[in-house]
Amino acid sequence: TPELVHIADLAHARAQELHSLLYELGHRQEKHRTALQILPRYMRRRAASYNIKRLPRSLRPLADPKTGTAKKKRPSRRYRRRPRDLLASYTNRQRKIKWLKTHIWHAKRFHMNTLWNYRLAEKSNTKCIRPTYKSLHERCLIHDISYYGCIELEGDEEEIIKKLTPLFPPSNTNLTPKAKMYLNGQFEGQCLVYKPHTKECLTPISFMWMPSDNKQKRKLWLWCHPASYDALAQILFSLFNTSLSTTTEEPPVKKQKNDDGDQESVTITLLRDQQQLTRFRLIGPLSMAILKHALHPSILPNDPIERKTAPFAWWSNEAHSNDKHQQQLQFWNSNIGNTSTLMPNRIISLVVRDPRVFTPIKPKLTIHTKTNIEKLKTSPSSSVDLASSPLWVEKYRIHCCEHKLATYQINLLRSKTLTTDNKELQLNEEESQIPLILIHHHDLLSPLSQYQQNRNDLGSGWDIILPNEWAQIFWISFIYSGARPIGQKELSLIAHETGEFQFPQEYPDTDAGIAWASKIESEQLTHFSRCPPSKRPNFFINGINSPFRPLWINIVHDWALEYDPTNTMIPSQRFYVLRDRNRLSIETLRQHLHSLVPVRVSIKDHKGVIDNTALIYLPTVDDLKTNKKAIVESRHNDQARIEERKMKKVKQTYKRGQTMIKLIEQRTNNNEQAIIHDCDRKILGAMTSGAFQFSRACCTGKGFIATGGLLTLLQQQQQQQKKKTTTKKEFQRVLVRTTTSQYYHWASLEF
Numbered sequence: 001t002p003e004l005v006h007i008a009d010l011a012h013a014r015a016q017e018l019h020s021l022l023y024e025l026g027h028r029q030e031k032h033r034t035a036l037q038i039l040p041r042y043m044r045r046r047a048a049s050y051n052i053k054r055l056p057r058s059l060r061p062l063a064d065p066k067t068g069t070a071k072k073k074r075p076s077r078r079y080r081r082r083p084r085d086l087l088a089s090y091t092n093r094q095r096k097i098k099w100l101k102t103h104i105w106h107a108k109r110f111h112m113n114t115l116w117n118y119r120l121a122e123k124s125n126t127k128c129i130r131p132t133y134k135s136l137h138e139r140c141l142i143h144d145i146s147y148y149g150c151i152e153l154e155g156d157e158e159e160i161i162k163k164l165t166p167l168f169p170p171s172n173t174n175l176t177p178k179a180k181m182y183l184n185g186q187f188e189g190q191c192l193v194y195k196p197h198t199k200e201c202l203t204p205i206s207f208m209w210m211p212s213d214n215k216q217k218r219k220l221w222l223w224c225h226p227a228s229y230d231a232l233a234q235i236l237f238s239l240f241n242t243s244l245s246t247t248t249e250e251p252p253v254k255k256q257k258n259d260d261g262d263q264e265s266v267t268i269t270l271l272r273d274q275q276q277l278t279r280f281r282l283i284g285p286l287s288m289a290i291l292k293h294a295l296h297p298s299i300l301p302n303d304p305i306e307r308k309t310a311p312f313a314w315w316s317n318e319a320h321s322n323d324k325h326q327q328q329l330q331f332w333n334s335n336i337g338n339t340s341t342l343m344p345n346r347i348i349s350l351v352v353r354d355p356r357v358f359t360p361i362k363p364k365l366t367i368h369t370k371t372n373i374e375k376l377k378t379s380p381s382s383s384v385d386l387a388s389s390p391l392w393v394e395k396y397r398i399h400c401c402e403h404k405l406a407t408y409q410i411n412l413l414r415s416k417t418l419t420t421d422n423k424e425l426q427l428n429e430e431e432s433q434i435p436l437i438l439i440h441h442h443d444l445l446s447p448l449s450q451y452q453q454n455r456n457d458l459g460s461g462w463d464i465i466l467p468n469e470w471a472q473i474f475w476i477s478f479i480y481s482g483a484r485p486i487g488q489k490e491l492s493l494i495a496h497e498t499g500e501f502q503f504p505q506e507y508p509d510t511d512a513g514i515a516w517a518s519k520i521e522s523e524q525l526t527h528f529s530r531c532p533p534s535k536r537p538n539f540f541i542n543g544i545n546s547p548f549r550p551l552w553i554n555i556v557h558d559w560a561l562e563y564d565p566t567n568t569m570i571p572s573q574r575f576y577v578l579r580d581r582n583r584l585s586i587e588t589l590r591q592h593l594h595s596l597v598p599v600r601v602s603i604k605d606h607k608g609v610i611d612n613t614a615l616i617y618l619p620t621v622d623d624l625k626t627n628k629k630a631i632v633e634s635r636h637n638d639q640a641r642i643e644e645r646k647m648k649k650v651k652q653t654y655k656r657g658q659t660m661i662k663l664i665e666q667r668t669n670n671n672e673q674a675i676i677h678d679c680d681r682k683i684l685g686a687m688t689s690g691a692f693q694f695s696r697a698c699c700t701g702k703g704f705i706a707t708g709g710l711l712t713l714l715q716q717q718q719q720q721q722k723k724k725t726t727t728k729k730e731f732q733r734v735l736v737r738t739t740t741s742q743y744y745h746w747a748s749l750e751f
Helices: 007-013 015-026 057-063 083-093 103-107 129-138 157-167 229-239 287-294 322-333 394-402 407-415 468-480 488-498 511-530 552-563 586-590 621-626 639-649 658-668 707-721
Strands: 110-115 118-124 141-144 149-155 189-194 201-209 218-224 253-257 264-270 277-283 347-353 433-441 461-467 595-603 615-618 682-693 698-706 732-737 743-750
Touching (some): 007 015, 103 110, 118 488, 129 141, 141 468, 141 488, 149 157, 149 229, 157 218, 157 264, 201 229, 218 229, 229 264, 277 287, 277 468, 287 461, 287 468, 322 347, 394 433, 394 461, 394 468, 461 468, 552 682, 552 698, 586 707, 595 707, 595 732, 615 707, 621 707, 698 707, 707 732
Antiparallel strands (some): 110 118, 141 277, 149 218, 189 201, 201 218, 253 264, 277 461, 347 433, 595 743, 615 682, 682 698, 732 743
16 A cells, blocks of 8 residues: 555546536436436335325425426327327328328238338238138239329320330330320220330330320320339430429429420420329229229219209310210110120220218128129220220319318218118219229230130239329228228239239349349348348358349359350340240340340149249259259358358457358359359249249249250250250240258249
């Protein structure tokens, strides 16, 4: 111990501790929430929380809720959810993420997820896989696809077609908006849009012309997925020489002017931003029966004087002629429950009454099971105008939304009725008339499944376009009529059963598809890193270096060099997909070695599972000769373990399990390294979706393989079978393996 202690030095050394002590003594009460927390723990009593007389006298003023610092009780949830505050809260929550008009209804019954800047229903809270498949076969499904955006082009017909020509390359065999079939506005078309003057696919769209005889003033609606809506809008602005306005008060309308004067030529309107239209999709054999039950067309009176009075005055004269309405009404009243005789994509317009007048008090889900429906003997001619609708005119869309009775007014009128049965309400002149556009889809199958044995007539149904403010009302009417609502997960199930390639999940050559793949890879990599090291599958032992995303550029480049060593392809070059089946001949395939081919793989009468991470391999000659059932991948070196040993040898710190994640990220970002020879069998391609298919009772999947690999597969099996093989052959034998397994499984490949 020191003999002498200097007070100044000791105080200077302990100055920080003394300062903290004085601060605690002076501000002790401010750090606590309540007066009870100031007491030591052994003096605290539960009764003191509601009786301040249990506290010491010095702390009672602090515990008094009127004069002290006691925390006030939070208002009840019922008080916080008052109607005047609830609507303001909903509006505030939609500033960044958009809501559909049916969001509140879905949020109570579905798991919600944020996709493409929308809050969408992901999956139902109830068991839904088998009920969805049963409804797809026997009943009706309904899905709100209002997140699809609409772009309106208005102007001269020839100029619109001329400006849109760069979006459709000459090699594209799909019918475009300039096709004669679609110009009269009686049918809706679907096609792929490409970036101008390139082979890069942008997005699939659906389009429809407004029926009109005036070619100088036509309207064209383009419906697009939200993942590529902004990109398509920017391209249209550049094609029509317009610029994007940054103002938020005025509606987003872009105009192009001629060089000669100020006369308007083409106007581009983003109807998605104005939120004027809603689109529902009904899928299933009873779609038409549910529409007949939920929709009741308006009937124009024969007296011209009565026709000019409300509620018919706004649409019976200018927007809709009496002859066209009678044709549409006659077609609707005919027995069209079975729409197999209708031409696909036929457009039918109607003006219907308020569905709340006929909506039952309780839903009746079995009203259509015993309905006898007659078939139409003949389909209506395309010359008959069934597509003219007031919905094309903006002022009529706004009018029918503004003149709408509130739901509480309808309920008040229903409560005053003498009878309790489900009879229609008498609203008289206050009843609203709503214009609708119905679009018939006979078959939603992709061009991949054009064989007769795969045409299971799944996916047929109707699309309904209506004013946005009436979305919730019509949605409830369809639900009460027997339609089953579905979300994104059930929509993927339907696409898997019908063989349709979903956008953007299964469009790897588009910007939206690349962004989706990066998103899924990031989510799976995050989940993989959170798992304990002992619970993570070791992909390197199975020979998988990129388990969360297929390296399409590497696969296409490697097979182009494998099939043609003289090929000079840049590894970073953008690949494309050959989606036209008529172009899949051997001569054509040899000219497109830098592309992918969509395929369908099925494991029938064999064991094995196909999932979204499965890879497609090329069988060797010995595999085809011996036809082994058990083919096992040899064990590979654990690259992560080797790197950790090197780091340990040089005494470098590392965290167990993080080395594998770093190596996976490095391999994913490397577009120049060869990949098809990583395993014992050469990699042909990968699956984008795979699961058990109920309609075929086996595991099936959709994916893509490199064109060079497909040519090699055809030549190999041609030599093995000693027969002349053409690309029209339906099935080829390949091997399939998941990323977490070492076992290969035989599968049939169809392209």
